[in-house]
Amino acid sequence: GENVEQHPSTLSVQEGDSAVIKCTYSDSASNYFPWYKQELGKRPQLIIDIRSNVGEKKDQRIAVTLNKTAKHFSLHITETQPEDSAVYFCAATSGGGSTLGRLYFGRGTQLTVWP
């Protein structure tokens, strides 16, 4: 099955700085890569996603890049704000076989933005 690795596990930045979280995946047939944000005590919520036919996607201060050759995708948050503090999860869907469509999650990154 798919193996998703996420780094770093914790990240602290000053307000206004950028934050980058990186994930790698093992299944070259994976084709959908969502990112979820989970604030303390709240549910995970999708913040951005990218499909394998696109190399980059941006939504205001958030962007995701995908390198299919390297099997690597990253979340970029610019001009960070204290309310960006949360746990961020990357995920990848298995591209085939009995696990087709199953979402595999990374372990999460605790982002703390200091004012």
Place this chain on the structure above:
Amino acid sequence: ETGVTQTPRHLVMGMTNKKSLKCEQHLGHNAMYWYKQSAKKPLELMFVYNFKEQTENNSVPSRFSPECPNSSHLFLHLHTLQPEDSALYLCASSQEWRTNTEAFFGQGTRLTVV
């Protein structure tokens, strides 16, 4: 209420108890999921139901028993649990299984087994 709703939010149970977790979605989705979230571990998929039919059982012990009476409701029946089963149990739904669409999560049930 819209979205995915889970009850109860918190549950403490003994190892000999029987309890059930409930999930309800009002999004018109056809796929529903149970995930287990333990500290410092990836979200683990437990069960998938697509159009009320169980399509995935990710090697979950039989002390966890899911039930999906219709596309809007999902239950997780618990019995004879172990302390290591203590975790946050998240329900999610999506339009359909295997269509790579957004999964909407409930707020979870924080389960403590004593």
